[in-house]
Amino acid sequence: MHPLELVNNLRTFLPPEAVLYESEDLKPYECDGLSAYRQTPMIVALPQTEDEVIRILRICHMSETPVVARGAGTGLSGGALPHATGVLLSLVKLKRILEVDPIARTARVQPGVCNLAISEAAAPYGLYYAPDPSSQIACSIGGNVAENSGGVHCLKYGLTVHNIFQLRVVTMAGESLEIGGASLDTPGYDLLALMTGSEGMLGIVTEIMVKLTPSAEKAQVVMAAFDDIRKAANAVANVIAAGIIPAGMEMMDKIATRAVEEYVHVGYNLEAAAILLCEADGTVEEVADEIRHIDEIMRQSGAIEIRTSRDEAERLRFWAGRKAAFPAAGRISPDYYCMDGTIPRKNLARVLGGIERLSTEYGLRCMNVFHAGDGNLHPLILYDANLPGELEKTEEFGAQILEMCIEAGGTITGEHGVGIEKINQMCSQFSNGELKIFHAVKAAFDPEGLLNPGKAVPTLRRCAEHGAMHVHRGEEKFPELPRF
Numbered sequence: 001m002h003p004l005e006l007v008n009n010l011r012t013f014l015p016p017e018a019v020l021y022e023s024e025d026l027k028p029y030e031c032d033g034l035s036a037y038r039q040t041p042m043i044v045a046l047p048q049t050e051d052e053v054i055r056i057l058r059i060c061h062m063s064e065t066p067v068v069a070r071g072a073g074t075g076l077s078g079g080a081l082p083h084a085t086g087v088l089l090s091l092v093k094l095k096r097i098l099e100v101d102p103i104a105r106t107a108r109v110q111p112g113v114c115n116l117a118i119s120e121a122a123a124p125y126g127l128y129y130a131p132d133p134s135s136q137i138a139c140s141i142g143g144n145v146a147e148n149s150g151g152v153h154c155l156k157y158g159l160t161v162h163n164i165f166q167l168r169v170v171t172m173a174g175e176s177l178e179i180g181g182a183s184l185d186t187p188g189y190d191l192l193a194l195m196t197g198s199e200g201m202l203g204i205v206t207e208i209m210v211k212l213t214p215s216a217e218k219a220q221v222v223m224a225a226f227d228d229i230r231k232a233a234n235a236v237a238n239v240i241a242a243g244i245i246p247a248g249m250e251m252m253d254k255i256a257t258r259a260v261e262e263y264v265h266v267g268y269n270l271e272a273a274a275i276l277l278c279e280a281d282g283t284v285e286e287v288a289d290e291i292r293h294i295d296e297i298m299r300q301s302g303a304i305e306i307r308t309s310r311d312e313a314e315r316l317r318f319w320a321g322r323k324a325a326f327p328a329a330g331r332i333s334p335d336y337y338c339m340d341g342t343i344p345r346k347n348l349a350r351v352l353g354g355i356e357r358l359s360t361e362y363g364l365r366c367m368n369v370f371h372a373g374d375g376n377l378h379p380l381i382l383y384d385a386n387l388p389g390e391l392e393k394t395e396e397f398g399a400q401i402l403e404m405c406i407e408a409g410g411t412i413t414g415e416h417g418v419g420i421e422k423i424n425q426m427c428s429q430f431s432n433g434e435l436k437i438f439h440a441v442k443a444a445f446d447p448e449g450l451l452n453p454g455k456a457v458p459t460l461r462r463c464a465e466h467g468a469m470h471v472h473r474g475e476e477k478f479p480e481l482p483r484f
Helices: 004-011 022-027 050-062 115-125 141-147 191-195 231-243 253-265 284-300 312-324 327-334 345-362 390-407 423-429 433-444 460-466
Strands: 043-045 066-071 087-090 097-101 106-109 165-171 178-182 202-213 218-226 246-253 274-282 305-308 335-338 368-370 376-383
Touching: 004 043, 004 050, 022 043, 050 066, 050 087, 050 165, 050 202, 066 218, 087 284, 097 115, 106 115, 115 141, 115 218, 141 202, 165 191, 178 191, 191 345, 218 231, 218 284, 218 312, 231 246, 231 274, 231 284, 246 253, 246 312, 253 274, 253 312, 253 327, 253 368, 274 284, 284 305, 312 327, 327 335, 327 368, 327 376, 335 390, 345 368, 345 390, 376 390, 390 423, 423 460, 433 460
Parallel strands: 043 087, 066 087
Antiparallel strands: 097 106, 106 202, 165 178, 165 202, 218 274, 218 305, 246 274, 246 368, 335 376, 368 376
């Protein structure tokens, strides 16, 4: 179908301003938060209702037009990168909070609702939505479902998949499905978990029922400074080994803390090699006991300075620094490339040492900020895209970090998704047989392969051309790391 014919068909039920095709209107949609990769879409459609989503998908299905769903555009793996001959389906106008049920502790929301808005709507009932990505003031809940996002409190309260009950999903053929339910268990296969983190490749989410969590009576943060990043990494393992599950446990290295301090003026120790934030929440008595144990563990682990938040304002200030790490990186470098590998906690110190060696090898600075409690690393490689060859060198550096995560018994993504950024490393992590199963699942939902094509799951041909070697079967690139 000719693009103008497709535009005219869409405009039979969408207003003209909701169907964009002029180049100047398409430009803002050419990338997500990972701006290293750009592609202008053929058309952008902005529906306001589920019925309009269904009609868009049916038209695109009949005309065999690819569709890429997009939320707030804060993704960091190129998952919402448009298709050059496809429709970019923006869900930002589906932004209603349909219901807050304080008795059932649930909320029904549309995919364009921003993460923080759910907690704000639930606050009058003493409830909130637990997953809190750093971009929570902007990121949409639909995007959180697509990437299975987490946040600084995911250690205790889980990722998106642990905090949703039900989804309404529209298939590429325009069929509406309800997946999951309000009960503790639902019959049949766990399609809710399958859909969460599927990166818009299986269906378009049009409604989400989320779990709401009671607000804690008290929360308090211990901020510990270390003169060696390995000591900080070992402190993380020591806290978990002591049987403590903090509400959040986050780490930043010296480059990160200095960048953040210049940006938000939190009061971090700028001479420390690493800063560790460890939060306890619960009743007043529970928090007091847990904070005492955390303080003791930090001292035994070699902390050179320990501060405990004295009130709620100071607690929020400590966290504000960690959540500002990404924009702070943008102030000290023309560009940055954020990775998202996950490893077993016990290997934190070794992998951080490996990243440090790679930073020296590639001649590129690397800020380390991450969810230390669950081993989800977020190395930010600082580079300048204006320098010839520097982006390519940065991509190679990032790929080496992901390969190292795999060899340490981890995975290439914890919450940012694969998108196009990590698709080659999928060839390293999974065998050809496993990839065939992924393609079979995709075909069961989208047999024509029109939803977000070319993302997340590589073809076997791509893996052959990439020359990827499954690291669990081949030569070890990082022999100093433990094998699994």
